Amino acid sequence: MNKKKFIQVFEYQKLRYDDSGDFRNHHFDAMVKFNELHQNKYFTIIHKGIQFGSYVGVIQIGGLTIEILPKADNNENADKNLWQNVLLNMLKVCKHIQVESISETQLKKRYHSILDVYFEMYLIEIERLVKKGLIKKYRKNQSNQNALKGKLLFAQNIQQNLIHKERFYCEHQVYDKNYLLHQILFKGLLILKSFINDSLKDKLNRLLFEFQEFENINIQKIHFDKIILDCKNQDYQKALEIAKIIILNYSPSLNYGDENLLTLLFDMNTLWEEYIFRVLQKHKTEEVEVSFQNSDKFWENKRIRPDIVLKTKDETFVIDTKWKIVKANNPADDDLKQMFVYNLHWKAEKTLLLYPKTNQADSDFGTFHFDDLGKKCKLGFVDITNEFMIKNSGMVAKEIFSKL
Incomplete structure (x- = not known):
């Protein structure tokens, strides 16, 4: 029987520990220590609990999985399955889950949490490499x-x-398989022992048997920097990428009893920005050039960086994405000043502040009154869901392009 506990919350929601519930005091202590090691950026500590912020994803502490979901609606009883699917789809579009073979339908039905996606794909990739035959390599040995x-x-x-x-x-x-690349993959498998669900344990144990003679070393970021992929080992790329995610987000030093901590967290503002760019890039016409995270000198050592710049033969547009719910369709003063600077610096005719849509309507383009330049800005809202389903990315792109 699977004894693992699973809690789903939304961004900015509070979670308090209770000895009668799944979230206990020792889970809270591990999360506090983890957050302190990362400058308290992931969530806020409150009385007997946690208040989540703009980071979404998964925190797994031993047998407890806490999944933090995005939410762009005002419904207190929002559908968690829908927003889990939204998050999975955004991660897929942004290539944080590089799984071309997984369809949106599969993403909706097959996985308990988003970590399960990474775990299963890692095992699939390792199994494929083992069946193909792990590559031998010359290495220096001292003994x-x-x-x-x-x-x-x-x-x-x-x-x-x-x-x-x-x-x-x-x-x-020595000419064998016991070298750094395989040692990294082996370390990823060992970490999974503490976190994987029962349905994948048999496959994990079979793969660990194949790696039993490999050396178990302490893998750090510097080890990944040493790996050079070439024509001989290019097939290892996907497994290596997932291993990097698993190993570098694993915190064995935060254990309480026999429970270690594994995290996979994404800033929703950054994810929203990249998602919109990739959707526009995929569905643009040949006449449109879409660029991402442009950066240019602004003042002294400071730089200016709009989120997305669109260019046609005759016009330039700037899109600034913001993942938050706003009730009014009038831009804030600070946002207006920021967009005015983008208009001037990037010689853009129009700028768009783009938010996720709940029930708002786009504003009209307003004109900046400065030397009769005719620069314009407006608020736009785009819905990434269609009632109870994820909206097709082509529809999302078409809707955004129409706003300009």
């Missing part, structure tokens, strides 16, 4: 030998074999 083999390391030999004169501390080449 004590009963016979001189390769190059004698004098300093280490004196240190190791002062008494055992019959031994030689040598460096020699």
Whole structure:
């Protein structure tokens, strides 16, 4: 029986620990420690609990999974399955889940939490590599030998074999599978032992058996930087990318008892910005150029960076995305000033402040009164859901283009 607990909350929602519930005091303590190690950016500590912010995703503490979902509606009883599907779809579009074979229908039905998507794809990729045959590679090995083999390391030999004169501390080449790339994949499998659901345990154990002779080392970011993919090992790319996500988001130092912590969190403002760009880029016409995160010098060492810039042969438009619910369709003063600067600096005719839609209507284009330049700005709202379903990305793109 699967004993793992699962809690779903929305962004900005509060979660308090209660000894009679699934979220306990030791879970709270681990989350506080994790948040402190990251400058308290992921959530706010409140009395006997947590208040989530703009970060969405998954926090898994041993047997407890907490999934934080985005929400762009005013419904207190919002459909959590719908917003989980929205998050999964946005991650897929933004290539944070690089799973071309998974359809939107599968994303809706198959997974308990978004971490399960990563876990299953990791096992699928490792299994595929094992069936194909793990690549051997020459590597340098340093060890004590009963016979001189390769190059004698004098300093280490004196240190190791002062008494055992019959031994030689040598460096020699070995042709096998026990090298850094496979050690990284092995570490990812070992981490999954603490977090994976029961339905995937058999597959995980079979793969761990294939890796049982590999060395278990402490993998850090620097190890991933050492990996160079070439024509021989290019097939490892997807497995390596998922391993990097699993290993670098794993916090074994935050354990309470036998429970470790694994996180996969995304700033919803950044995710919304990238999602809108990728949707526009995918469905643009040949006459439109769409660019993302343009950056230019502004003042001294400060730079200016609009979210998305659209260019046609005759016009330039700037889109500034904002993931928040606003009731009025009048822009705030600070937003207007920011968009006016974008108009001037990027020589844009129009700028658009783009929000997720609940029940608002777009504003009309208003004109900036400055030297009769005729620069314009408005608020726009786009719905990424269609009643109880995710809206097709082509429809989303068409709706945004029509606003300009």
